[in-house]
Amino acid sequence: MAKITASVFTSHVPAIGAAMDLGKTQEDYWKPLFTGYEYSKQWMKDNKPDVIILVFNDHATAFSLDMIPTFAIGTAAEYTPADEGFGPRPVPKVMGHPDLASHIAHSVIQQDFDLTIVNKMDVDHGLTVPLSLMCGEKDPVKDSWPCPVIPFAVNVVQYPVPSGQRCFNLGKAIRKAVESFDEDLNVHIWGTGGMSHQLQGARAGLINREWDNAWLDQMIADPVACAATPHIDYVREAGSEGIELVMWLIARGAMSDVSYDATDLEAARAHSVRVAHRFYHVPASNTAVGHLILENN
Amino acid sequence: MAKITASVFTSHVPAIGAAMDLGKTQEDYWKPLFTGYEYSKQWMKDNKPDVIILVFNDHATAFSLDMIPTFAIGTAAEYTPADEGFGPRPVPKVMGHPDLASHIAHSVIQQDFDLTIVNKMDVDHGLTVPLSLMCGEKDPVKDSWPCPVIPFAVNVVQYPVPSGQRCFNLGKAIRKAVESFDEDLNVHIWGTGGMSHQLQGARAGLINREWDNAWLDQMIADPVACAATPHIDYVREAGSEGIELVMWLIARGAMSDVSYDATDLEAARAHSVRVAHRFYHVPASNTAVGHLILENN
Amino acid sequence: MSLDKPYQDIPGTTIFDAEQSRKGYWLNQFCMSLMKAENRERFKANQRAYLDEWAMSEEQKQAVLDMDLNRAISLGGNIYFLAKIGATHGRSFQQMAGSMTGMTEEEYRAMMISGGRSVEGNRKLGEDGTAQPHRQPQGQAGKKD
Amino acid sequence: MSLDKPYQDIPGTTIFDAEQSRKGYWLNQFCMSLMKAENRERFKANQRAYLDEWAMSEEQKQAVLDMDLNRAISLGGNIYFLAKIGATHGRSFQQMAGSMTGMTEEEYRAMMISGGRSVEGNRKLGEDGTAQPHRQPQGQAGKKD
Ligand SMILES: [Fe+3]
Ligand SMILES: [Fe+3]
Numbered sequence: 066m067a068k069i070t071a072s073v074f075t076s077h078v079p080a081i082g083a084a085m086d087l088g089k090t091q092e093d094y095w096k097p098l099f100t101g102y103e104y105s106k107q108w109m110k111d112n113k114p115d116v117i118i119l120v121f122n123d124h125a126t127a128f129s130l131d132m133i134p135t136f137a138i139g140t141a142a143e144y145t146p147a148d149e150g151f152g153p154r155p156v157p158k159v160m161g162h163p164d165l166a167s168h169i170a171h172s173v174i175q176q177d178f179d180l181t182i183v184n185k186m187d188v189d190h191g192l193t194v195p196l197s198l199m200c201g202e203k204d205p206v207k208d209s210w211p212c213p214v215i216p217f218a219v220n221v222v223q224y225p226v227p228s229g230q231r232c233f234n235l236g237k238a239i240r241k242a243v244e245s246f247d248e249d250l251n252v253h254i255w256g257t258g259g260m261s262h263q264l265q266g267a268r269a270g271l272i273n274r275e276w277d278n279a280w281l282d283q284m285i286a287d288p289v290a291c292a293a294t295p296h297i298d299y300v301r302e303a304g305s306e307g308i309e310l311v312m313w314l315i316a317r318g319a320m321s322d323v324s325y326d327a328t329d330l331e332a333a334r335a336h337s338v339r340v341a342h343r344f345y346h347v348p349a350s351n352t353a354v355g356h357l358i359l360e361n362n
Numbered sequence: 363m364a365k366i367t368a369s370v371f372t373s374h375v376p377a378i379g380a381a382m383d384l385g386k387t388q389e390d391y392w393k394p395l396f397t398g399y400e401y402s403k404q405w406m407k408d409n410k411p412d413v414i415i416l417v418f419n420d421h422a423t424a425f426s427l428d429m430i431p432t433f434a435i436g437t438a439a440e441y442t443p444a445d446e447g448f449g450p451r452p453v454p455k456v457m458g459h460p461d462l463a464s465h466i467a468h469s470v471i472q473q474d475f476d477l478t479i480v481n482k483m484d485v486d487h488g489l490t491v492p493l494s495l496m497c498g499e500k501d502p503v504k505d506s507w508p509c510p511v512i513p514f515a516v517n518v519v520q521y522p523v524p525s526g527q528r529c530f531n532l533g534k535a536i537r538k539a540v541e542s543f544d545e546d547l548n549v550h551i552w553g554t555g556g557m558s559h560q561l562q563g564a565r566a567g568l569i570n571r572e573w574d575n576a577w578l579d580q581m582i583a584d585p586v587a588c589a590a591t592p593h594i595d596y597v598r599e600a601g602s603e604g605i606e607l608v609m610w611l612i613a614r615g616a617m618s619d620v621s622y623d624a625t626d627l628e629a630a631r632a633h634s635v636r637v638a639h640r641f642y643h644v645p646a647s648n649t650a651v652g653h654l655i656l657e658n659n
Numbered sequence: 660m661s662l663d664k665p666y667q668d669i670p671g672t673t674i675f676d677a678e679q680s681r682k683g684y685w686l687n688q689f690c691m692s693l694m695k696a697e698n699r700e701r702f703k704a705n706q707r708a709y710l711d712e713w714a715m716s717e718e719q720k721q722a723v724l725d726m727d728l729n730r731a732i733s734l735g736g737n738i739y740f741l742a743k744i745g746a747t748h749g750r751s752f753q754q755m756a757g758s759m760t761g762m763t764e765e766e767y768r769a770m771m772i773s774g775g776r777s778v779e780g781n782r783k784l785g786e787d788g789t790a791q792p793h794r795q796p797q798g799q800a801g802k803k804d
Numbered sequence: 805m806s807l808d809k810p811y812q813d814i815p816g817t818t819i820f821d822a823e824q825s826r827k828g829y830w831l832n833q834f835c836m837s838l839m840k841a842e843n844r845e846r847f848k849a850n851q852r853a854y855l856d857e858w859a860m861s862e863e864q865k866q867a868v869l870d871m872d873l874n875r876a877i878s879l880g881g882n883i884y885f886l887a888k889i890g891a892t893h894g895r896s897f898q899q900m901a902g903s904m905t906g907m908t909e910e911e912y913r914a915m916m917i918s919g920g921r922s923v924e925g926n927r928k929l930g931e932d933g934t935a936q937p938h939r940q941p942q943g944q945a946g947k948k949d
Contacts, residue, residue, distance in 0.1 A: 126839070150839060167678065168677075270905065564797065566756040
């Protein structure tokens with residue numbers, strides 16, 4: 066049986082990717098940020114997953130206004146890093162896991178989540194920056210990422226975006242799907258984006274350290290309450306692009322201490338999550354960077 | 363306030379479009395079929411809607427395997443009839459209703475339906491054949507369809523497809539959305555596809571007149587029970603392509619005698635639907651043609 | 660995978676699920692390309708050369724060249740995609756559907772006019788309806804002499 | 805439309821909803837075209853001519869030529885789409901975001917390094933934070949002499 070053993074949460078700021086690609090990680094501006102991920106890179110080696118379900122949002126890269134899926138799961142064999150306007154990032158291709166991805170799609174759609182299935186998608190910084198942060202610099206040709214990745218894209222660009230509650234429930238459905246996959250696989254689920262940031266208008270540059278950390282505390286300790294955070298709170302408190310945080314709730318909802326339905330209540334009560342690592346830093350470009358690793362106990 | 367006043371149900375067999383486009387409607391083979399829609403054309407004139415929400419499925423036309431949305435709503439200003447391999451059908455362009463469509467998308471996504479929003483889509487026989495049947499022959503240049511249309515596409519091609527129950531619940535959500543639109547609009551909702559047919563394999567040509575009519579009886583009189591029809595029943599009893607019938611449940615779920623939530627229970631009980639017209643014919647090409655017009659009382 | 664796939668016991672029926680879709684990805688994408696008039700012309704002018712532009716298996720290409728739709732479906736093709744090949748050759752949906760049964764065009768058409776294929780005996784594998792494997796091919800077109 | 809849009813009372817913030825999206829459709833699709841290197845070259849060689857290929861309003865074109873992102877957003881642009889124009893000109897996301905505040909690049913960068921813009925006074929229109937309309941432009945870049 067496949068099993069989700071850990072969740073990873075991290076911001077996915079494009080400038081972080083650029084800093085890595087241009088060898089700037091030891092500069093004064095960037096050093097404190099990358100220091101916060103030293104633990105994580107070792108942790109990835111010590112806890113190598115067989116597959117990562119990587120929840121991210123596309124930033125007007127693979128999806129134009131022609132078609133905007135609320136939730137899209139990638140079932141392709143591979144994904145090319147996208148040209149976002151500067152040329153593609155010099156990182157390895159992302160290999161998919163069509164079997165598990167199709168299985169999840171099948172199961173989650175039958176649990177009444179109306180996914181879009183995607184077989185062709187270039188992946189932007191939303192997906193590749195978290196991989197770089199957790200796995201370190203990789204040569205685009207000689208190296209590869211440590212394992213296959215299932216891209217799971219959430220619309221947080223054009224309103225209405227899905228609610229935190231919907232995302233949290235989706236996480237539960239994904240865990241249920243993973244646990245019904247026959248093959249023994251160690252699966253990680255990553256929630257990316259956030260934390261507080263606003264990239265537009267007179268309010269650009271908004272950062273809310275207090276709110277971010279209170280939200281993180283609650284997401285760890287009382288995810289059910291955190292999932293109920295109204296949509297407007299994200300925008301008002303964490304900036305218009307802070308809404309990306311709803312994606313973290315998908316990963317959180319997939320942990321074993323959250324019951325996915327009535328049959329799972331007892332089991333969920335018996336589980337707890339362990340905070341393996343937590344890090345917060347301001348700024349990376351316009352953004353507050355948050356990072357968390359949770360392990361299922 | 364906008365209001366759904368009627369629902370129309372009809373098969374959307376491509377050969378019906380071809381028969382109309384080639385002037386064959388009076389031939390022996392086709393005459394009985396088109397006679398069954400005489401009432402409907404007059405009814406359309408007498409009950410002209412301001413907008414039609416037209417539920418259909420794309421048949422590998424606008425959506426390839428690159429991206430397969432479970433539910434997609436068109437918010438564009440217009441849609442071009444597609445070239446499905448014979449050249450486009452000689453019928454007028456389909457004008458959209460971006461305001462109402464965007465409003466429905468907004469409301470329905472907030473009711474936890476994970477729609478894909480589509481702004482560019484050629485529409486195939488699934489959408490244009492029902493328009494032709496209900497409105498008669500139209501010159502592609504000199505004529506136009508009687509009103510704007512909101513295309514609502516459902517994946518019934520690649521499994522898993524949404525369940526009948528999910529479709530029925532979506533219909534409720536669409537009604538709620540329409541009724542919260544400020545402008546006074548007379549809205550029709552059409553469910554298309556079906557009835558029994560199978561287009562593949564040694565079982566091609568399957569028709570199940572008894573099952574079709576029993577399902578129709580139940581859909582009219584007891585839609586809640588009909589919505590619970592298990593997915594496998596459609597395939598086994600009505601053929602692999604008979605699964606298209608789940609789309610009829612979206613239109614049925616949007617009628618006033620179905621309560622959309624607890625606040626609407628009393629109101630729904632006070633409503634009934636009137637069967638304005640019912641017609642069934644075998645065959646059109648490979649398919650059993652069913653047709654129904656329901657009015658809200 | 661332990662997903663419930665209750666649709667696998669129906670005779671003469673292949674459900675196009677994610678597994679089939681993956682198998683048939685390039686076959687179906689090739690079919691999509693035939694929605695453009697210029698591609699239809701190129702395909703008709705030299706089918707083999709056009710097929711060789713696609714990452715399809717040799718078996719898939721042969722099924723297309725032979726217009727063997729049952730074979731194409733078993734190799735991951737979906738009927739709505741495959742229909743574009745038929746359209747390119749000017750064949751109707753009824754001709755294509757009929758070709759999968761072993762009947763001649765006339766036989767299939769006659770079956771449809773007289774009410775279509777009965778569901779009796781065709782609900783599950785192991786019954787004795789016309790669509791069961793032991794009764795193929797059904798008509799004169801598929802008979803070897 | 806009587807939909808609840810509670811996000812309209814936040815200062816200096818435009819939420820990209822269906823209404824904005826419709827207004828900005830061609831502006832944003834133009835931006836998407838800049839994801840191809842050859843289009844970036846053509847755009848840079850003659851911005852006006854390239855813009856004239858798109859069904860954009862004259863105001864939208866002018867906002868692009870002026871790199872006036874606030875204006876572009878009010879005309880339906882979305883920042884993730886508009887960022888492609890910045891990328892084409894070699895500007896970072898920080899430079900683009902900063903340009904909307906009236907600050908110089910140095911001022912904005914300094915604000916971010918010292919912890920970013922405070923939310924205090926910036927939650928709702930009518931408070932007195934730095935993002936409120938009556939306090940624009942915020943920095944030296946936007947000051948007229
Ligand atoms: Fe992001
Ligand atoms: Fe159909």
